[in-house]
Amino acid sequence: AQTVTQSQPEMSVQEAETVTLSCTYDTSESDYYLFWYKQPPSRQMILVIRQEAYKQQNATENRFSVNFQKAAKSFSLKISDSQLGDAAMYFCAWDFGNEKLTFGTGTRLTIIP
Amino acid sequence: DGGITQSPKYLFRKEGQNVTLSCEQNLNHDAMYWYRQDPGQGLRLIYYSQIVNDFQKGDIAEGYSVSREKKESFPLTVTSAQKNPTAFYLCASSIYKTDSYQETQYFGPGTRLLVL
Numbered sequence: 001a002q003t004v005t006q007s008q009p010e011m012s013v014q015e016a017e018t019v020t021l022s023c024t025y026d027t028s029e030s031d032y033y034l035f036w037y038k039q040p041p042s043r044q045m046i047l048v049i050r051q052e053a054y055k056q057q058n059a060t061e062n063r064f065s066v067n068f069q070k071a072a073k074s075f076s077l078k079i080s081d082s083q084l085g086d087a088a089m090y091f092c093a094w095d096f097g098n099e100k101l102t103f104g105t106g107t108r109l110t111i112i113p
Numbered sequence: 114d115g116g117i118t119q120s121p122k123y124l125f126r127k128e129g130q131n132v133t134l135s136c137e138q139n140l141n142h143d144a145m146y147w148y149r150q151d152p153g154q155g156l157r158l159i160y161y162s163q164i165v166n167d168f169q170k171g172d173i174a175e176g177y178s179v180s181r182e183k184k185e186s187f188p189l190t191v192t193s194a195q196k197n198p199t200a201f202y203l204c205a206s207s208i209y210k211t212d213s214y215q216e217t218q219y220f221g222p223g224t225r226l227l228v229l
Contacts, residue, residue, distance in 0.1 A: 004155070035217070045156075045203060045220035091155055099144055099163060099207070100171065101218060103155030 002027050004094050006104035013082045014112050020067075021077045021107045023092030032096035034068065034075045039089040039106070048090070051075065079109075087111045116140065117221035119204050124226045126191065126198060134189045134224045136204030145187035146205040146218060149173060156203060162187055191226065199228050 004025045013019035025034070036048040051059045051068050058066050063083075067076045075094075079086055092104040117138045126132045136145065144163045148156040158171030162181040176195025181187055187206075191198045202225075205218040 037220075042222070043201060044222045045205075047217055047219070050217060093155075099146075099161060100158055101146075101156070103157075105153065105155050 002029075002094065002096075002102050004092055004102050004104040006092055006107050008107045009105070010108045010110070012110040012112055013079075015082055015084060017082055018078060018080045019082055019109065021079075021090050021092075021109065023075045023077070023104055025073050025075065025092075025094045025102075027073070027094065027096065029096040032094060034066075035093040035095075035101070036064070036066070036075075036077045037091045037093060037103075038086075039091065040085075040087070045091070049077065082111050084111050084113065117204060117206055117219060119202075119221040119224050121224060122222070124224055125229050126226060127229050129193045131190055131192050132226070134191070134202055134204075134226070136187045136189065136221060138185055138187075138204075138206045138221075140206055140219065141184075142206035142208055142219075143184070144207045144216075144218075145181070146207075147171075147177070147179065147187070147189045148203045148205065150201040150203060150223075159189065159202075198226055201225050 032053045034051045038046045038048050049059050049061045049064050063080045065078045089106045091106045093101045095101045120135045146161040147159040150156050157173050159177050160179040162168035178190045203223045204221040207216040207218045
């Protein structure tokens with residue numbers, strides 16, 4: 001079975017510091033997509049960043065970047081210069097192209113002023 | 114503005130009652146999805162539809178039904194057969210291409226369903 005594991009239920013970081021959220025997945029597929037979604041208190045899921053497995057270059061979106069290690073099946077999210085608005089649940093998700101996302105259980109990120 | 118709308122924001126269901134959650138999108142997306150979110154868990158796929166008049170079961174379809182009569186609409190009915198319906202329900206949509214891999218899914222604001 002395809003699984004996505006987020007081993008950190010909660011994380012906290014000082015405002016303006018950097019934090020890394022971990023995600024590992026289990027699959028025998030070679031081509032797939034990985035995503036990080038943010039769910040703020042409003043509960044709407046917002047796409048943060050997306051990575052294609054066939055691309056060796058790590059994706060970046062402003063203060064958000066990923067460390068994609070395909071052989072290790074690891075997909076961590078780094079948030080630089082953390083801001084109060086970054087406080088949310090963060091979900092890692094995986095899909096191999098069949099239009100079905102598999103989500104991890106999430107990491108709750110707290111920003112300390 | 115283009116986007117996905119879900120209604121109502123909160124919904125209360127009595128025992129033995131069927132209720133329908135609305136999901137509408139004006140993004141001209143082909144594919145639409147329904148997810149369920151329980152506390153402490155990630156999202157789980159209930160049903161999805163890649164084209165009008167066609168849909169497939171996801172991982173937890175029992176006790177739910179859907180229809181896709183229009184491209185922009187994908188309502189979800191929670192039937193009385195769903196014994197534990199209390200959850201947060203999220204609708205999503207994406208462009209669907211048969212010759213490419215997954216297109217990013219965009220989510221609506223969700224509906225909170227509570228059982229009285």
